[in-house]
Structure formats: C-alpha cells, structure tokens
Amino acid sequence: MSHAATITAPIGDPIASNEPATREKLEEIFGDLKAHPLFDHELYGCLNCGICTATCPAAHYYDFSPREIVQLLVTENLEGIYDAMQEKIWACAQCYTCAARCPFHNSPGGLIMLMRETAIKHGMQSAKDVLKPFTRVLMKLITTGNQLAPNMITPDAFADWGPNVARIKAPLNILRKAIPMPTMHTTDTAWEVNIKTSIELYTIWEETGVLQQLETIDPNLFDVVSDLMDEKRDEYQEWLDDQDD
Amino acid sequence: MASQDEKQGSAYTGFGSEWRPVKLSAEDARTATSWVEKRIDKREMLTGKERVEDVREVMWELEKDGEIVVHRISEQHDPVIGKTLYGWDKRIPTQQLWHHKSCGQCGNIPGYPSSLLWLQNQMGIRYLDETDQTSCTAWNYHGSGIGNIVSLAAVFLRNFHQAYVSSVSQGLPPGYYYPLVHCGTSFGNYKEVRHYLLHSAELREQVKKILGKLGRLVDGKLLIPEEIVHYSEWLHVMRSRIQEHQVIDVSNIRATVHPACHVHKMVPEDVLYDDTVMDGNRVAVSTGLLQTLGAQVIDYSTWYDCCGFGFRHIIGEREFTRSFAIDRKLKVVSEEAHSDVMIGHDTGCITTLDKSQWIGKAVDKVYPVSVMSDAQFAALACGAHPYKLAQLHWHASPFEGLLEKMGIDWQKAQAEFEAYLKDVADGRIETLYDPKRAITSGPGYVKPTQIEAKA
Numbered sequence: 001m002s003h004a005a006t007i008t009a010p011i012g013d014p015i016a017s018n019e020p021a022t023r024e025k026l027e028e029i030f031g032d033l034k035a036h037p038l039f040d041h042e043l044y045g046c047l048n049c050g051i052c053t054a055t056c057p058a059a060h061y062y063d064f065s066p067r068e069i070v071q072l073l074v075t076e077n078l079e080g081i082y083d084a085m086q087e088k089i090w091a092c093a094q095c096y097t098c099a100a101r102c103p104f105h106n107s108p109g110g111l112i113m114l115m116r117e118t119a120i121k122h123g124m125q126s127a128k129d130v131l132k133p134f135t136r137v138l139m140k141l142i143t144t145g146n147q148l149a150p151n152m153i154t155p156d157a158f159a160d161w162g163p164n165v166a167r168i169k170a171p172l173n174i175l176r177k178a179i180p181m182p183t184m185h186t187t188d189t190a191w192e193v194n195i196k197t198s199i200e201l202y203t204i205w206e207e208t209g210v211l212q213q214l215e216t217i218d219p220n221l222f223d224v225v226s227d228l229m230d231e232k233r234d235e236y237q238e239w240l241d242d243q244d245d
Numbered sequence: 246m247a248s249q250d251e252k253q254g255s256a257y258t259g260f261g262s263e264w265r266p267v268k269l270s271a272e273d274a275r276t277a278t279s280w281v282e283k284r285i286d287k288r289e290m291l292t293g294k295e296r297v298e299d300v301r302e303v304m305w306e307l308e309k310d311g312e313i314v315v316h317r318i319s320e321q322h323d324p325v326i327g328k329t330l331y332g333w334d335k336r337i338p339t340q341q342l343w344h345h346k347s348c349g350q351c352g353n354i355p356g357y358p359s360s361l362l363w364l365q366n367q368m369g370i371r372y373l374d375e376t377d378q379t380s381c382t383a384w385n386y387h388g389s390g391i392g393n394i395v396s397l398a399a400v401f402l403r404n405f406h407q408a409y410v411s412s413v414s415q416g417l418p419p420g421y422y423y424p425l426v427h428c429g430t431s432f433g434n435y436k437e438v439r440h441y442l443l444h445s446a447e448l449r450e451q452v453k454k455i456l457g458k459l460g461r462l463v464d465g466k467l468l469i470p471e472e473i474v475h476y477s478e479w480l481h482v483m484r485s486r487i488q489e490h491q492v493i494d495v496s497n498i499r500a501t502v503h504p505a506c507h508v509h510k511m512v513p514e515d516v517l518y519d520d521t522v523m524d525g526n527r528v529a530v531s532t533g534l535l536q537t538l539g540a541q542v543i544d545y546s547t548w549y550d551c552c553g554f555g556f557r558h559i560i561g562e563r564e565f566t567r568s569f570a571i572d573r574k575l576k577v578v579s580e581e582a583h584s585d586v587m588i589g590h591d592t593g594c595i596t597t598l599d600k601s602q603w604i605g606k607a608v609d610k611v612y613p614v615s616v617m618s619d620a621q622f623a624a625l626a627c628g629a630h631p632y633k634l635a636q637l638h639w640h641a642s643p644f645e646g647l648l649e650k651m652g653i654d655w656q657k658a659q660a661e662f663e664a665y666l667k668d669v670a671d672g673r674i675e676t677l678y679d680p681k682r683a684i685t686s687g688p689g690y691v692k693p694t695q696i697e698a699k700a
Contacts (some may be wrong), residue, residue, distance in 0.1 A: 037447070057550065057551050058555075091551065093554070095554035096506055097506060097551060100511075105300065134388065134557070134560060134563075138389065138391060146379075164642075179373060181676070182683055190380075193379070194376040194685075194687050196686060197378065198685045200461075
C-alpha cells in the first residue's frame with residue numbers, strides 16, 4: 001500500500017458535503033472488505049482486459065466500470081475504494097454479466113455487493129441517500145418476507161408505466177380475487193403469508209445482523225418494524241396458547 | 246494479488262483519473278467487438294474456462310460424511326434428465342412439485358404463475374401452493390445491500406426445509422413434494438448460496454444454529470436439495486407433453502427470447518443447454534419450448550444484454566432501467582427481429598420490458614411489442630383464457646395484436662372476464678385448487694381428513 005501511505009490529509013470529495021475520511025477509517029473499511037467471507041470467492045486477480053466493462057449495462061449510462069472496481073481492490077487503493085463507495089457502486093445493475101465473462105472467474109458484481117454491505121455497515125450517508133426509495137420494500141421484506149405488494153404499484157409511484165396497466169377498470173381487491181390461485185387473493189402482500197413464516201423470518205433477521213443494518217441505515221423504520229413484529233409475535237403466541245387450552 | 250514490485254511502474258497503476266482511453270481506430274474497435282461477439286455467440290466465454298467444478302460432488306461427500314441430508318429427487322418425482330453447460334446431467338423433477346413463488350410475479354404479473362399451475366392441471370401434475378414460504382429476499386439484497394450471506398443461506402434452507410416437510414400436513418411422508426423455483430433471481434441466488442454453503446464449514450455452522458432454533462433441521466442436520474430447479478427447466482423437459490395439449494397454431498408468430506441474467510449467467514455451469522436448440526449456443530429453456538410449439542424464434546444481436554432492471558434502479562432510478570430496456574432490447578427486437586412477442590423466464594426482466602414501453606413516447610422511441618413469460622405463451626397456445634388464466638390485463642405492453650394473430654378474440658375474452666368480475670364480487674370465485682390446501686400449519690390449517698370429508 002505504498003502508493004496510498006503517502007497521503008496524510010483526510011480523503012474526501014472537495015465539493016461534496018460528506019465528511020472526509022481519515023486514514024484509519026479507510027483502512028477499517030478495506031479491512032472489513034478483505035475480511036468478508038466471500039471476498040476470496042469473488043476476486044482472483046485481474047488481467048485488466050476490460051471484458052467486464054465492455055459488456056456492463058451500467059457502464060453505458062454511468063461513470064462506472066467494473067474493471068476499475070476490480071483494479072481498485074487488486075491494487076488496494078484505499079482512497080479510490082472509498083471514493084467508489086460514495087456513488088459508483090450503486091450504479092451496478094447486478095446482472096452478473098461481468099462474472100460470467102471474466103476469464104479469471106472474478107465476480108465484479110459480487111464484489112460490488114460486498115462494498116454495498118460495507119457501506120451500510122459504516123452508515124455512509126451515500127448509502128442512506130441511495131436507499132431512501134427502498135423504505136417500502138424494506139418494510140414489506142422485513143415484516144412479511146415479500147418484497148413487493150400489489151397495492152405498492154400505484155399510478156403515482158409508477159406514472160411512467162402508463163395507463164395500460166389499468167386496462168380493466170375494477171377495484172384492486174376484486175381483480176386480485178379474480179386470480180385463480182387462492183394464495184394471491186391479497187393486496188398488501190404478493191401472496192398470503194403464514195404468520196408463523198414471518199416470525200421465523202424475523203428470527204433470521206435478528207440472528208444474522210440484518211436488523212442492525214436496518215437500524216444503521218434507517219432508525220425510524222427499524223422502530224416501526226420492531227413494534228410491528230412484537231405485535232405479530234404476541235398474536236401468534238396467543239394463538240398457540242389457545243391451542244393448548 | 247499483485248506484489249509491491251509488480252504494482253510499481255506497471256500497467257496496474259492505471260485507474261481513475263490516471264486511466265487513459267486506448268483510442269482504437271473505428272476498424273480496430275470493430276475487430277475487437279467482433280472477436281468478443283463471436284465467442285459469445287458460440288458460448289466460448291462460458292465454456293473456455295478452467296477450474297470449473299461440479300459442486301454436487303461436494304454435496305454427496307458431505308452427506309456421506311454425515312454432515313448434511315440431501316432432499317433427493319426420486320422416482321416418485323418422475324425426473325427427466327437435462328444436460329447442462331458442460332454436458333453434465335441435471336435431474337428435473339416433473340411430478341409432486343412445491344411451488345416456490347416469486348414476489349414480483351405474484352405482485353404484478355399474476356398470470357405468470359397461474360399459467361404454470363393451469364398447465365400442470367392440464368397434465369395431471371400434483372403440486373402444492375402454500376402460504377408457508379418467504380421470498381428468497383435476494384431482490385432486496387442485490388438492490389439495497391441489506392442482508393448478507395448468512396441471512397440468504399438461512400432463508401434458502403428454511404424455505405427448502407418447508408418444501409420437504411409440507412407434505413406431512415396432508416398426511417404424506419416428508420420429501421413427497423420437490424421445490425420448483427419460480428423466480429430467476431431466486432434460482433441464481435440459491436445456487437450461489439448452495440455453493441458457499443457446501444464449501445464453508447463455518448457458514449454451515451452459523452446457519453445450523455439458526456435453523457436449529459427454528460426447528461428446521463432433519464435428524465439434527467442441514468437439508469440441502471439435490472438440485473435447484475427453475476420452473477423454466479420443468480417447461481423445457483415437459484415441452485413435448487405440453488405440445489400434446491396445444492390447440493392454437495403459433496407458426497405465424499415471430500418470437501424473441503430474453504435470456505434472464507440470473508438464470509443463465511449466475512452459476513452458468515448449472516444451466517440447461519441442448520444441442521437441438523440453437524445448436525446449443527443459447528440457453529435451452531424458453532427457446533426450446535417455443536420451437537416445440539412451432540413458433541418462429543428469431544435471434545437478435547443484443548440477446549446477451551440484460552434488461553435494465555437493476556434491482557435498485559427499477560425502484561429508484563428508472564431512467565436507467567427504461568433507457569436500457571428501450572435502446573438495447575425493445576428497439577432491437579422490434580426493428581431487427583420484427584418480433585410479435587418477447588418471451589422471458591424471469592420476473593424482473595418481464596416487468597422491465599413490459600412496463601418500460603409507454604414512456605418511450607416522451608422521446609419518440611416507440612417500439613411496441615407484447616411481453617410475457619414462456620408459461621403464459623404456452624398456456625395461451627394450449628387454450629388458456631387470456632384474462633381469467635393468463636391474466637394479461639396486468640401487462641402494460643400491447644398484447645391485443647398478438648392475440649389477434651393467434652386467432653384469439655380478445656374483445657370477447659375481455660367481455661367474459663368483465664362479466665366474471667361480477668361473479669367474483671358476489672363471492673363466486675374459480676380457483677385452480679382447493680384453497681384449504683394452501684395453509685399447512687398455524688391459524689386456518691385444516692387437517693386432510695377434514696378436507697376430504699368436506700370435499
């Protein structure tokens with residue numbers, strides 16, 4: 001890391017409002033990345049051939065290159081990694097075309113995920129900003145295990161989808177009941193979820209640190225979710241108690 | 246990793262602002278592009294690699310060592326063998342299937358799973374569609390970064406354990422139903438997670454503690470499925486039997502296929518290829534089915550590109566999603582392939598390609614083409630009602646012209662559906678199976694003897 005060791009001033013974008021990072025912070029972030037259990041599965045080396053970037057959909061529209069991301073990690077360019085974690089990593093479309101093509105078996109898309117996880121762990125403001133539109137999805141996911149619900153798809157939220165999605169004029173609940181699969185007669189989840197299922201899933205979130213991630217990125221959402229799941233647990237326990245009686 | 250000596254003064258220092266474009270001449274750029282394209286078209290980018298292992302060998306070793314239990318595909322599941330990228334066998338169960346639903350399909354393309362179940366009803370396939378399942382949670386993970394390998398692995402094993410024990414609720418032995426995964430992202434994610442699980446004792450230990458707490462171990466061990474099977478693989482191996490039910494001639498239909506990235510680029514060694522389908526140079530699913538049904542499958546230059554879904558982008562940055570979908574996919578299948586219908590086999594792709602068309606009017610990029618899943622197209626060819634069963638009214642792309650070309654009177658069908666909605670409002674609802682079967686435990690569960698008595 002000799003090329004980086006000469007930097008003594010905090011690292012940061014001179015025109016951004018983000019706090020600059022100290023040298024210790026940069027090392028801590030890179031340490032977390034390298035210690036990630038998947039890091040060695042996703043990065044084997046790099047020929048700098050650029051096949052990953054040539055095929056990358058995000059590279060068509062953003063200042064983003066999977067080759068650059070891999071190079072930053074291979075060369076352990078701490079300030080470059082930190083800089084990429086501010087914005088570039090969120091451009092990736094997660095298609096894994098890069099991984100399928102890389103002659104070295106690298107997975108640039110997989111490395112991006114490790115960087116996103118790390119950005120969240122460190123509560124980076126950029127991650128918080130980028131994930132604001134995800135609030136409803138996260139709420140649905142944590143409390144039900146579904147990630148999308150019919151009543152989330154409103155004309156206001158998806159105006160660019162046009163008027164044809166409402167070809168048949170009828171209330172949403174009637175249209176849903178007209179689907180011939182009974183599990184899908186729902187409007188606030190994609191399918192009816194067993195209460196036991198959502199409680200089991202919540203236990204997984206608790207045991208795997210996902211709730212900590214949520215609390216770091218959106219404390220208000222964490223509070224709402226916690227209250228809701230406490231109520232669900234009470235409700236299920238009451239049902240279990242009734243069975244014993 | 247490069248050593249210090251290798252880094253200093255070498256080409257590896259070229260990144261960020263120091264990176265310089267190669268400034269290829271137009272001719273050299275064409276040569277480079279054509280070199281890559283030729284290899285993609287002949288799938289060399291996938292097969293020309295070393296160090297590819299069949300992770301199922303690791304799985305069998307772990308079972309032999311008593312570390313895991315494998316949910317086997319046995320004769321009761323009437324398996325059909327498909328060939329994967331390297332010619333390895335993959336056993337696809339065709340009977341007694343546990344439907345592992347997709348939240349995106351169920352949320353906004355409901356005709357996708359209902360067409361699949363309808364086809365299975367036509368062929369007398371026994372299955373279970375139940376409420377005790379979560380999504381794979383991977384759409385959110387890939388979009389937001391919330392989640393991690395341990396949570397993804399725990400969700401995978403919990404859902405597949407439930408598939409294993411679900412039959413007990415019906416008085417049947419465990420393992421009776423075999424999971425059939427609907428979503429392409431779930432399919433890719435579960436296969437990646439399986440790889441990590443089989444290679445990491447530490448991960449297995451972490452997840453085992455959680456699964457134990459949930460009561461989701463078998464004989465105190467983790468349960469791993471013999472194969473992770475996508476519904477499109479089921480359609481592929483069943484395509485000749487599906488054809489026996491075909492009632493509509495589709496030989497005049499020009500179809501293009503969008504191969505889903507998470508289906509064929511994630512863990513590519515596990516993907517079905519068939520020498521009789523595009524000479525084995527394209528993923529076999531969907532294309533093989535369409536060819537068997539007699540449709541004209543038209544190849545196009547950007548077949549390898551993703552759709553633009555982006556996971557995060559479809560929620561928060563749709564200008565990327567729709568730009569990519571229009572410029573790289575819809576424009577090409579429309580102008581180059583003159584496609585009547587674009588067929589997909591994954592949730593996000595169909596959502597993106599279907600819902601990104603109308604906005605093109607704002608920039609004079611109007612490329613109308615019907616978009617639907619292989620399951621819906623096959624169901625239509627077999628006579629499924631376009632609204633009641635294929636549920637096409639949830640689609641934004643123009644499907645009416647396609648139906649007319651198939652000889653289906655969509656106006657009559659629409660009127661029938663609107664009349665049916667009045668029945669629905671009055672509580673007269675038609676379903677593909679007995680709703681009581683959908684609840685296998687907890688509130689609302691009805692024991693099988695009680696179901697039979699009431700039936």
